[in-house]
Amino acid sequence: MIMDNRIMGKLKGLKVIVENKKIFIGLCLVLVIYFGSLIYTRVSPYSPRKIGDVPVNMPSSPEYPLGTDPMGRDILTQLCYATVSSIQVGVAAAMMSFTISILLAILAGYYGGYVDSVISMVTEVFITLPSLAILILIAAVFGRVELHMMAIILAFFGWAFPCKILRAQVLSLKERGFIKLALLSGTHNLEVIIREIIPNMLPFIGVWIAFAIVGAMGAQAGLELIGLGPQTSVSLGVMLNWATTLAAFTRGLINWWLPPCLVLMFIFLGVALISVGLDEIGNPKLKARR
Amino acid sequence: MYTFKYLIRRIVMYLITLSLAISLNFLIPRLIPGSPIQQKFAELIRMGETMGGTEFIEKYEKLFNLDQPLQVQFFYYISGLLSGNLGFSISYFPSTVIDLIMKALPWTIGLLFTSLMISFTCGILLGSLMGWLKREGRESKWMESIWLLSLFLSNIPFYIFAMILVFLLTFIFPLFPYGGGIDPLLVPGTIDYYISILRHAFLPALCIVIVQIGGWSMSVRGLLVSVLGEDYLFLAKAKGLKERRIFSRYAVRNVLLPQVTDLAISLGTITGGSIIMESVFSYPGIGNLLFRAVKQLDYTLIQGITLIIVFTVTTAALIIDLFYPLLDPRIGEK
Amino acid sequence: MKQPFLEAQDLRIYYRTSTVPVKAVDGINLAIEEKEILGIAGESGCGKSTLANGLIRMIFPPAYIAGGRVLFHGRDLLKMSEEELRQIRWKKITFSPQASMNSLNPVIKILSQIQDAMEDHDFKRPKEEIKIIASNLMKNVGLSPHILDGYACELSGGMKQRVIISMGMVLSPELIIADEPTSALDVVVQRGVLELLAELKERQGTSVLLISHDLGILAEVVDRLAIIYAGKILEIQDVYEIFNEPLNPYTQGLISSIPTFDKQEIPKSIPGLPPNLMNPPSGCRFHPRCPKAMSICREKEPELKEIDSGKIVACHLF
Numbered sequence: 001m002i003m004d005n006r007i008m009g010k011l012k013g014l015k016v017i018v019e020n021k022k023i024f025i026g027l028c029l030v031l032v033i034y035f036g037s038l039i040y041t042r043v044s045p046y047s048p049r050k051i052g053d054v055p056v057n058m059p060s061s062p063e064y065p066l067g068t069d070p071m072g073r074d075i076l077t078q079l080c081y082a083t084v085s086s087i088q089v090g091v092a093a094a095m096m097s098f099t100i101s102i103l104l105a106i107l108a109g110y111y112g113g114y115v116d117s118v119i120s121m122v123t124e125v126f127i128t129l130p131s132l133a134i135l136i137l138i139a140a141v142f143g144r145v146e147l148h149m150m151a152i153i154l155a156f157f158g159w160a161f162p163c164k165i166l167r168a169q170v171l172s173l174k175e176r177g178f179i180k181l182a183l184l185s186g187t188h189n190l191e192v193i194i195r196e197i198i199p200n201m202l203p204f205i206g207v208w209i210a211f212a213i214v215g216a217m218g219a220q221a222g223l224e225l226i227g228l229g230p231q232t233s234v235s236l237g238v239m240l241n242w243a244t245t246l247a248a249f250t251r252g253l254i255n256w257w258l259p260p261c262l263v264l265m266f267i268f269l270g271v272a273l274i275s276v277g278l279d280e281i282g283n284p285k286l287k288a289r290r
Numbered sequence: 291m292y293t294f295k296y297l298i299r300r301i302v303m304y305l306i307t308l309s310l311a312i313s314l315n316f317l318i319p320r321l322i323p324g325s326p327i328q329q330k331f332a333e334l335i336r337m338g339e340t341m342g343g344t345e346f347i348e349k350y351e352k353l354f355n356l357d358q359p360l361q362v363q364f365f366y367y368i369s370g371l372l373s374g375n376l377g378f379s380i381s382y383f384p385s386t387v388i389d390l391i392m393k394a395l396p397w398t399i400g401l402l403f404t405s406l407m408i409s410f411t412c413g414i415l416l417g418s419l420m421g422w423l424k425r426e427g428r429e430s431k432w433m434e435s436i437w438l439l440s441l442f443l444s445n446i447p448f449y450i451f452a453m454i455l456v457f458l459l460t461f462i463f464p465l466f467p468y469g470g471g472i473d474p475l476l477v478p479g480t481i482d483y484y485i486s487i488l489r490h491a492f493l494p495a496l497c498i499v500i501v502q503i504g505g506w507s508m509s510v511r512g513l514l515v516s517v518l519g520e521d522y523l524f525l526a527k528a529k530g531l532k533e534r535r536i537f538s539r540y541a542v543r544n545v546l547l548p549q550v551t552d553l554a555i556s557l558g559t560i561t562g563g564s565i566i567m568e569s570v571f572s573y574p575g576i577g578n579l580l581f582r583a584v585k586q587l588d589y590t591l592i593q594g595i596t597l598i599i600v601f602t603v604t605t606a607a608l609i610i611d612l613f614y615p616l617l618d619p620r621i622g623e624k
Numbered sequence: 625m626k627q628p629f630l631e632a633q634d635l636r637i638y639y640r641t642s643t644v645p646v647k648a649v650d651g652i653n654l655a656i657e658e659k660e661i662l663g664i665a666g667e668s669g670c671g672k673s674t675l676a677n678g679l680i681r682m683i684f685p686p687a688y689i690a691g692g693r694v695l696f697h698g699r700d701l702l703k704m705s706e707e708e709l710r711q712i713r714w715k716k717i718t719f720s721p722q723a724s725m726n727s728l729n730p731v732i733k734i735l736s737q738i739q740d741a742m743e744d745h746d747f748k749r750p751k752e753e754i755k756i757i758a759s760n761l762m763k764n765v766g767l768s769p770h771i772l773d774g775y776a777c778e779l780s781g782g783m784k785q786r787v788i789i790s791m792g793m794v795l796s797p798e799l800i801i802a803d804e805p806t807s808a809l810d811v812v813v814q815r816g817v818l819e820l821l822a823e824l825k826e827r828q829g830t831s832v833l834l835i836s837h838d839l840g841i842l843a844e845v846v847d848r849l850a851i852i853y854a855g856k857i858l859e860i861q862d863v864y865e866i867f868n869e870p871l872n873p874y875t876q877g878l879i880s881s882i883p884t885f886d887k888q889e890i891p892k893s894i895p896g897l898p899p900n901l902m903n904p905p906s907g908c909r910f911h912p913r914c915p916k917a918m919s920i921c922r923e924k925e926p927e928l929k930e931i932d933s934g935k936i937v938a939c940h941l942f
Binding site: 520521522524525526527528529530531532535539540543544547617618619 | 680682709710711712713714715719721723724725726727728729730731732736740741744745775777778788791
Binding site: 125138140218225 | 303306311314315319445446449456457559561565566580581583584592599603604
């Protein structure tokens with residue numbers, strides 16, 4: 001009986017989420033971009049990195065929908081491989097950093113006391129540190145950074161800000177009546193956390209996962225742009241780095257540098273829409289006056 | 291109001307952050323096996339250089355104190371820092387790191403400071419108006435589109451928007467110069483000199499301002515809407531106060547202060563984005579210097595720049611945090 | 625009989641929902657006379673605060689005014705322009721909201737909050753004079769004038785309440801609408817506030833509309849008492865009369881539920897629950913819980929009428 005209700009509740013929740021216009025559009029945007037690129041990478045006959053794969057500097061044509069670059073590679077193929085890599089790294093980094101965020105936020109917010117003080121202090125320090133500068137230092141020191149290392153490094157700095165906000169959330173939830181009730185009726189701490197606190201934080205969790213993804217992808221592309229990216233794979237920032245090093249602006253190769261920019265912009269827009277939509281669900285703005 | 295405890299706590303946090311940054315700055319380059327000099331030489335040899343050999347490496351290592359044990363190096367490092375010596379640049383030798391940084395830093399600070407001031411004030415005004423007009427259902431169709439536009443713009447990384455701006459306003463409509471901070475042929479002190487600075491700084495500033503305004507106005511709008519639901523606004527209206535007063539002294543005043551803390555927090559991220567953006571514009575600031583240092587594997591320069599960036603950002607955040615309680619009587623008591 | 629200067633006629637205020645509107649105030653007729661303290665008593669959720677807000681048209685979505693008039697010296701407040709109403713608010717009619725813990729602007733000084741009301745109502749005076757007026761106001765409510773230079777976060781709940789009430793006196797209004805001014809205060813401060821209201825009536829001739837769920841509080845200080853139930857007024861009488869001889873069965877139930885020193889028995893509570901205002905009972909709203917209900921009570925709503933001098937009641941028993 002109770003299980004049925006729970007499942008019904010979850011389905012209803014999903015329904016609310018998908019019905020929200022913003023989330024729907026955002027989700028479509030992101031999924032279409034990702035899966036579209038993924039499919040094309042399987043389908044395309046060209047290689048994204050092999051130099052001299054196809055004739056150089058061809059304009060856009062049915063054979064090469066976005067033309068080819070000065071090193072002899074089909075741009076559309078490059079773009080799709082790049083998109084898939086960037087998204088994968090971004091999501092991986094976000095997942096890692098978010099796990100840290102939520103764990104620390106719950107530890108700090110729920111248990112409080114000494115643990116909270118220590119975690120809060122560490123979080124504050126990491127928030128004020130201009131992480132990109134230190135990221136650049138780390139990346140420079142390690143030379144070229146491969147994708148998996150990139151994800152780990154990004155996660156190392158991205159966890160702080162969401163952690164602070166989530167901790168505030170946990171604190172305010174902890175004070176609410178139903179939590180105290182659950183504790184009084186003898187529920188174990190862990191069960192309270194899993195059954196009561198986390199479900200009530202789901203919209204906020206969604207918002208901050210989105211934030212983490214955007215942050216990770218932005219930092220990643222930025223690092224790659226200045227030349228600290230991977231050497232053995234292509235991603236969006238790497239494409240931009242190639243384009244700028246080979247003076248794509250002055251050579252008028254707009255079909256090379258503009259598509260990665262647009263892809264990033266639209267992915268970010270999609271993720272932002274999802275996060276705004278989730279925010280609306282979590283904070284109903286219609287407060288009845290008195 | 292302003293308690294001593296708050297002050298102490300904030301300063302302690304500041305010192306901890308700085309110490310951590312300094313230590314990281316010291317340790318990270320030394321984590322890799324082999325000294326930076328060896329790395330650099332390996333790179334050079336790969337590129338075809340054949341000069342020197344082991345004695346050369348030894349000589350340089352001695353110069354940069356790299357042959358000493360870690361604790362000794364740390365000691366030299368700290369004493370160097372305290373006297374403002376950040377060492378020599380490897381690629382621009384014999385220029386010192388501090389010299390190079392001091393030439394580039396004013397450009398970055400000028401750019402960031404002006405852009406942030408403009409975008410912050412405009413963002414607050416815009417966001418407040420948007421939030422204010424939202425109440426009592428006075429929202430119009432094109433408020434929604436402005437909101438969507440702000441959402442779109444605020445999520446674009448600086449460097450991406452920079453590329454688009456450069457393309458539009460330098461290549462398609464050649465209104466602004468491409469890259470650099472100033473026309474090198476001009477004489478300092480003349481009107482032309484200053485106009486040239488402004489022309490070159492316009493695009494980077496525009497880039498930061500547009501992206502940031504989107505962000506600030508969205509968050510201010512949200513804050514204002516929640517302030518509108520507060521009891522003191524209800525009483526303000528029941529007091530028969532004039533609308534303009536309610537807007538400025540009851541609504542915006544209460545939104546201003548949380549936004550300032552936001553500013554302090556986002557300084558780090560904004561600086562990071564701006565740094566990458568400078569490389570797109572070849573703007574002669576810290577970012578561009580860092581970019582070139584990375585390209586040439588100039589470790590001392592990279593280290594020095596990172597340190598200066600961390601120092602400037604954390605100090606600026608500290609200053610803002612110390613000002614904040616003066617504006618909001620509630621903080622400083624916590 | 626004194627002349628009423630504020631009259632609500634058939635006032636209706638509803639709340640929009642996704643289904644049927646909630647009829648919080650459904651046809652209320654009320655008149656406040658000069659130099660009197662009129663109390664309004666009722667259970668939680670019976671529409672008291674909505675009524676109070678509605679009298680000065682402080683109604684915001686999802687609430688809306690569905691009908692009726694509020695005549696202030698003959699002019700309908702509900703039909704006035706926003707600017708005309710703004711000038712009346714605070715100057716003629718002052719409002720003290722329920723639970724004023726958050727009703728003071730947290731970021732400006734207390735003195736400024738007294739001053740801005742004065743300025744916006746064209747009451748311009750030099751700075752020193754304003755400071756003296758404000759200090760006197762503070763002393764009147766038993767507060768030290770030095771809080772004027774401080775902020776709301778430095779005051780306790782009771783102090784904030786007193787500040788707001790005294791702020792309301794700055795322009796010598798004709799009417800104070802006090803919505804549960806004592807519910808968040810301790811008994812000592814409660815007494816102080818009630819004495820203040822009584823004093824204002826005596827010395828300055830200000831009328832007070834005192835809203836509370838606490839009959840004890842009301843009994844201390846009001847001249848007349850109105851009983852509100854499910855968005856409707858059921859009885860209005862002189863306060864002594866109403867305690868001596870309550871007319872409406874609901875009133876009787878309320879009064880007999882107050883514990884007293886002389887009766888030894890356990891006070892009786894009224895059986896049942898207050899009705900759902902989206903779908904109120906037909907006829908007399910109280911009939912499902914009324915011990916004296918007749919068949920007509922289910923069919924027809926009783927009219928609020930004056931059966932004797934000063935005795936106004938809505939019940940089919942009369």
